[in-house]
Amino acid sequence: MTRIGEVFGMLDRPAFIAYLVAGYPDQHGFLTAAQAVIEAGADILELGMPFSDPVADGPTIQRAHTRALEQGMTVDGFFNSIREVRRFSEIPILLMVYCNTVYRRGVEQFYLEAKGAGADGVLIVDMPPEEGGRAVRAARESGLDQVFLVAPSTSDERLEQILKSGGGFVYLASLLGVTGAREKLSDQASRLIGRVRPRTRLPLAVGFGISRPEHAAALRTARADGVIVGSALVRIVEEYAGDPERMTHELQGFVAGMRKELEG
Amino acid sequence: MKRGRFGDFGGQFAPESLMGALSELEDAFRRYGNDPGFLSTLDSYLAEFAGRPTPLTHCRNLSEDLGCRVFLKREDLLHGGAHKLNNTLGQALLARFMGKKRLIAETGAGQHGVATAIAGAVLGIPVEVYMGEVDIGRQHPNVFRMELMGAKVIPVSSGTRTLKDAVNEALRDWAASVGETHYLLGSVVGPHPFPLMVRTFQSVIGKETRAQILEREGRLPDAILACVGGGSNAIGIFHPFLQDRVRLIGVEAGGEGIETGRHGASLCAGSPGILHGALSFLLQDQDGQVLPTHSIAAGLDYPGVGPEHSMLHETGRVEYTSVTDQEALEAFALLSRREGIIPALESAHAIAQLLKMAGEFERDDIIVVNLSGRGDKDLAEVARLRRGPE
Numbered sequence: 155m156t157r158i159g160e161v162f163g164m165l166d167r168p169a170f171i172a173y174l175v176a177g178y179p180d181q182h183g184f185l186t187a188a189q190a191v192i193e194a195g196a197d198i199l200e201l202g203m204p205f206s207d208p209v210a211d212g213p214t215i216q217r218a219h220t221r222a223l224e225q226g227m228t229v230d231g232f233f234n235s236i237r238e239v240r241r242f243s244e245i246p247i248l249l250m251v252y253c254n255t256v257y258r259r260g261v262e263q264f265y266l267e268a269k270g271a272g273a274d275g276v277l278i279v280d281m282p283p284e285e286g287g288r289a290v291r292a293a294r295e296s297g298l299d300q301v302f303l304v305a306p307s308t309s310d311e312r313l314e315q316i317l318k319s320g321g322g323f324v325y326l327a328s329l330l331g332v333t334g335a336r337e338k339l340s341d342q343a344s345r346l347i348g349r350v351r352p353r354t355r356l357p358l359a360v361g362f363g364i365s366r367p368e369h370a371a372a373l374r375t376a377r378a379d380g381v382i383v384g385s386a387l388v389r390i391v392e393e394y395a396g397d398p399e400r401m402t403h404e405l406q407g408f409v410a411g412m413r414k415e416l417e418g
Numbered sequence: 419m420k421r422g423r424f425g426d427f428g429g430q431f432a433p434e435s436l437m438g439a440l441s442e443l444e445d446a447f448r449r450y451g452n453d454p455g456f457l458s459t460l461d462s463y464l465a466e467f468a469g470r471p472t473p474l475t476h477c478r479n480l481s482e483d484l485g486c487r488v489f490l491k492r493e494d495l496l497h498g499g500a501h502k503l504n505n506t507l508g509q510a511l512l513a514r515f516m517g518k519k520r521l522i523a524e525t526g527a528g529q530h531g532v533a534t535a536i537a538g539a540v541l542g543i544p545v546e547v548y549m550g551e552v553d554i555g556r557q558h559p560n561v562f563r564m565e566l567m568g569a570k571v572i573p574v575s576s577g578t579r580t581l582k583d584a585v586n587e588a589l590r591d592w593a594a595s596v597g598e599t600h601y602l603l604g605s606v607v608g609p610h611p612f613p614l615m616v617r618t619f620q621s622v623i624g625k626e627t628r629a630q631i632l633e634r635e636g637r638l639p640d641a642i643l644a645c646v647g648g649g650s651n652a653i654g655i656f657h658p659f660l661q662d663r664v665r666l667i668g669v670e671a672g673g674e675g676i677e678t679g680r681h682g683a684s685l686c687a688g689s690p691g692i693l694h695g696a697l698s699f700l701l702q703d704q705d706g707q708v709l710p711t712h713s714i715a716a717g718l719d720y721p722g723v724g725p726e727h728s729m730l731h732e733t734g735r736v737e738y739t740s741v742t743d744q745e746a747l748e749a750f751a752l753l754s755r756r757e758g759i760i761p762a763l764e765s766a767h768a769i770a771q772l773l774k775m776a777g778e779f780e781r782d783d784i785i786v787v788n789l790s791g792r793g794d795k796d797l798a799e800v801a802r803l804r805r806g807p808e
Contacts, residue, residue, distance in 0.1 A: 205706075205707065206577065206707040206708040207577065207582065207583075207586050207693060207694075207708055208586075209433065209586045209589045209590060209694070210433040210435075210590075210593070212590070213576070216576055216577075220576075220577065223707060228705050229705045229706075252692075253431050253692045254691050254692040254693065254700075254702070254706040254708075255705065255706050257690075257691060257692050257697070257706065258691060258702065258704070258705060258706030259705075259706070279433055280431045280432055280433050280692070280695070281431055282430065282431075282432065282434060282437050284430060285429050285430060285431055302434070303433070303434040304434065305433075305434045305435040305437075305438070307435060307437075307438035307439070307596060308434060308437065308438065309438060309441075312437065312438075316434075327434065327435060329594075330435050330593060330594050330595075330596060330597075331435065331590070331593050331594030332590045332593055332594065
């Protein structure tokens with residue numbers, strides 16, 4: 155079992171999974187942000203590799219990807235970010251990447267380097283299990299969890315295939331569309347948990363659109379095993395990029411508020 | 419061959435939220451693609467509304483100049499001024515059969531957006547078109563055309579603010595609206611089943627060409643040339659000839675020259691990568707980040723290419739080459755002056771390649787060039803270039 159599975163096994167409340175973009179607002183600012191969310195109680199860190207064409211992401215995360223690339227972020231720099239986090243934390247790290255990053259590096263090579271740098275799992279946003287045979291094998295051989303997404307539109311037939319291919323946890327997209335903070339939690343989230351729960355022993359974590367403490371509370375009630383927050387955190391990083399102390403303070407306040415709701 | 423693949427290329431590298439819509443589309447295409455009711459409706463729109471068949475024109479002056487027999491397949495005479503309508507009528511009609519209530523599309527030069535607006539208007543389906551801010555600036559008449567026909571043009575301000583980013587934005591819209599919306603993709607790119615479906619709708623170009631040349635000359639052509647951006651006009655004319663002994667030549671955007679890095683020649687200068695749902699040749703850096711492109715022809719200004727072209731490139735069945743902006747401009751002027759036909763700058767790339775290789779042909783050789791669009795949309799840009807820098 156990887157650190158991802160261990161964390162879910164240890165907790166008697168939903169895990170808080172924090173997404174940050176590696177190299178955003180720059181390499182130093184990223185480490186400040188990572189340290190802040192980890193110290194405030196994030197249970198798993200999801201680390202995005204910036205891509206020139208992030209089609210599954212909304213405007214907030216797109217801007218962060220573009221900016222990080224302008225700051226010179228590379229795949230070498232991405233692996234280096236993992237190593238930097240490992241200097242101060244043993245938090246499970248899930249890499250969230252677009253397929254071309256992995257393909258271009260060489261699938262097996264990417265997983266070897268990810269493992270070597272200290273990652274625990276990989277989610278390839280634009281790679282359904284139909285295209286994922288080689289990645290799933292590479293993940294298994296290097297001892298990493300291959301995490302897959304399930305959407306409200308995923309058919310029962312494909313759900314079976316996703317659950318068979320995936321490890322670590324199942325990433326449930328609470329709504330159809332792209333990432334991004336929303337005012338209201340989609341009511342599709344609890345329905346999706348109800349649909350997937352009887353078919354797998356993997357933990358179920360819900361993401362897309364989650365940005366407020368009341369969303370976290372509702373997902374705890376719906377018996378989610380984890381909540382994933384991305385755009386809301388990235389927006390804080392964006393807003394306070396020029397003021398690291400304030401960024402740390404705001405991120406910690408946000409994470410603490412979410413954690414409190416998850417503890418019930 | 420694996421489902422949705424052309425050799426190793428193609429596939430369905432799409433976010434999970436789109437997978438349901440892609441399989442629904444694949445099922446519908448399989449069901450209606452051979453349905454007599456669908457096909458006869460499409461045929462009647464193509465004939466009575468779009469103006470098919472388009473002529474195959476023997477260019478007497480150009481033939482004299484070049485020392486071979488030159489024919490043009492006149493997609494410039496299709497309604498809307500380009501081959502794009504073959505595909506948009508097919509997909510819009512399919513969307514209607516599927517009960518979809520809204521069409522979205524991406525556009526670069528605006529030709530696909532205009533063709534989608536036409537199809538949406540005539541079939542009574544609302545249309546929204548994503549278009550990069552840079553392209554809106556340089557193709558303003560097409561924005562007005564789309565709006566006249568009732569389409570809404572949505573400016574895209576992300577990334578390079580051109581065609582690639584318009585595709586990104588359309589994919590994001592589709593992910594959130596799959597239930598009632600059909601994404602009417604404009605070329606033989608994207609995840610399966612788009613490359614196969616768009617090829618099917620564009621193959622009417624090659625089928626007609628084949629019948630017309632056999633009727634007129636009693637034999638197949640010696641060579642066929644077409645420009646390649648995403649590659650839909652090229653696949654459309656090439657596909658019915660793949661099994662024949664006919665030289666097929668695809669012409670990419672050489673821009674300011676391959677060596678300058680400012681071009682759109684994915685096959686000539688790129689490497690395999692994954693963009694917009696398919697594995698295909700791609701202009702990318704060592705980390706797989708997609709590179710900015712350049713072409714004087716907005717319709718060729720795209721870093722990727724259809725996966726079937728990647729396969730045909732690897733097998734060597736089709737020869738791919740490139741011509742520069744300057745060569746395309748010279749061909750644009752020459753065809754206008756010698757034949758009284760003003761080509762689109764995209765199509766002028768294919769003419770330019772013909773001029774470059776004319777010496778290889780014999781007097782009796784039959785060469786067909788796919789004249790994929792007319793040049794009205796480019797007049798302001800060409801006039802500006804002739805005036806020189808301001």
